[in-house]
Amino acid sequence: MTRTRFVFSSLLLAMLAIHGGAEEEPGARSKVAGHVPEQNRQAQRAPAPADSATPSSTSWWTPGDERVLAPLAAYGNSFGTLGILNTGGPVVTAGHPFFEPIGKNGRACVTCHQPANSMSLSVEMIRRRWEDTRGKDPLFAPVDGMNCPHLPADDPKSHSLLLDRGLFRIFLPWPPKAADGTRIDPEFTLEVVRDPTGCNTHPVYGLASANPMLSVYRRPRPAANLRYVTHQKFGVFAFIGKNGLPASRDPETGAPSGMNLLSDARQPTLKTQAVEAAVTHLQFDGPLDDERLRQITDFEKQLYAAQMTVDAAADARNRARESIARGHDVFMFRTFWIRDAMHLNTVGLGNPTKRTCATCHGMHMMGMDVANGWMDIGTTNLPHAREEPLNPWNARKPELPLFKVTCKSSVPPHPFLGRVIYTQDPGRALISGKCNDVGTIVMQQLRGLSARAPYFSNGAAESLREMIDFYDRRFDIGFTEREREDLVNFLSAL
């Protein structure tokens, strides 16, 4: 271990020391997730913008601005109005660590968790920001706002995944590290088949570098309604009800986590997530002190986001409401066959299972399953992931990397995809190293969808209609045109 790594690890350990008075369960460990020190090394290696520009606008919250977030903030979108309910009362942003640029690239948490976008970030906002700042906003920082940090700055092509699909680069050490920092021996081998961003094969940032790192590209999740997302009640036990394996635990208390914060469940708590986000997205070098972590997590727990109103004249509004009600019934009661979905069909429901949208998207006020779990519905794994066959007359080229995963003979084959799997993002398997987890993604909430297109972890659906069409194709549902319209209206009102 180099001295830098040792110092950083020690600081993180010190930062996450058990708080006095906290209720501790047996087995509590004061450690940050094992992969973060390697991420810190790469983040510090990546350039940070030297000439950033961050002009404010009515809808854009600029890091370091002196503003006040009201108890209720409203933002228009193409379906009506989104509301951000701030139950802690007015928040003064000056000096608040969620809003301050604490790292070296000028970003703050709010950069990618904008109130107008349901505390996520829409691709429409990203494009507008590019135009307003000619690419100078810290949002486009090379570390992860660029397809790879080595690419030329100020060139939109270097940021194509962010500008086209709202995707940020997530870089994770390979092979994976357990929570305690020990190396996990993966159940599969992994090859880079396609590397359009150049990052996975790059000598500094790639898999063969001195700090071997794999890059995938994902959407930011909403930093709202997180009291529901991180609850400790229904379905959260020491062992995960969908696979029998131990749940990850809060490093301070040892309590099991619902593991629903991130798309690969790699961080168990808001606090550990904030530590990693500061290190990676903000290029913050060193530990966040307890007070700033408390301010960030308290703020995140007091925010709720949902669509509030449908903007239309009375007749149109009534018709929209009727459609929303029909869409609700489709969502709750329209059955279809769900087949070959890992960690869905394998959890005692049978393959196929005749269920509805609400089977998975049914719980705790925000349409996600809050028991621990991740599943592969085909958004990143072939043959269902969005892939366009190549032809020489087409200027469009694949944007995302493609990996070939081969499950070792010592483990059973993947139950639906066999031993060889092609994927754009191995998902949870990058953390667990398990063959059955390849391409599995943690479900996310459905609140405020109108304000934060595109959808799915890899931004594969540009609109709600595309999202519904994906499910229709994937599960051979056969939605009628009216069912699709009603579902769009229902989802846009959540």
Next chain:
Amino acid sequence: MAFLLAVGTSAVWAAPKAGEPLSFVSCPIVRDTRTVPCWLAEHGGEMYFLTLQTDVSAPVNPPWLGHRVLVEGVVSEEPSICGGRVLKPLTLSVMPDLDASCNTVLPAEERYDLTFEPPRPPGPSKGRLAFGDPAARDAVATGGPAMDFSLAYEFDGQVAFRHAQTLQRILDTARAAQVEEVRITGYRSATRLSSGEVMREREDIARRRAEQVRDLLVGAGLDSVKYTVRWQDRSKRPGLSGAENRRVEVALIARR
């Protein structure tokens, strides 16, 4: 998995009588109904009812299309369900290898509709909690918890969704009783099919099962007790059901 052909396999099948044990490997079949789908399997010209779609907590969970299933059961006198003779008790094991020929979904037919209300509808659960397990927690909290536990496995299987609650009970009990030692014994089994073939589990499965249970308990935080891990091969004398021996036993030893 090992298949051995036994001497004297009969080519002619007679319909088994009630009370007769039956073991076979077959493609599962889904039959839709007005409510939830039924799962069936055909063997020797007879159709057998396996289970209904319910949820994680069902006593017998449905198998998977795309895979064959090992059926180990006893023919029951109960009326047919969905056109299939009932097997009770019954254990099902999904075979790990993919088999694309297992792909039959039959449409709903009025004559095969269920004559009873299924435990849960295909849509919202009507209040049934698949993952809720307050009873297990109460059992520990109110005293007198068992100190011996058993985990049952599918053929060649390791820990899966159905083991989470038993593992939770072991963990809760061990903590509440402040145990000194956890003794884990894994077993390997074999099944003699009705055809006479013998299916043996993979050779190292007993060790794998026992070590995995230890690793999972340690991973969940039970890391300050002594673990004694053993394994035994019970595949030498296969019976018509090998389910009983596909298990791990866990004994919690309290401090003296």
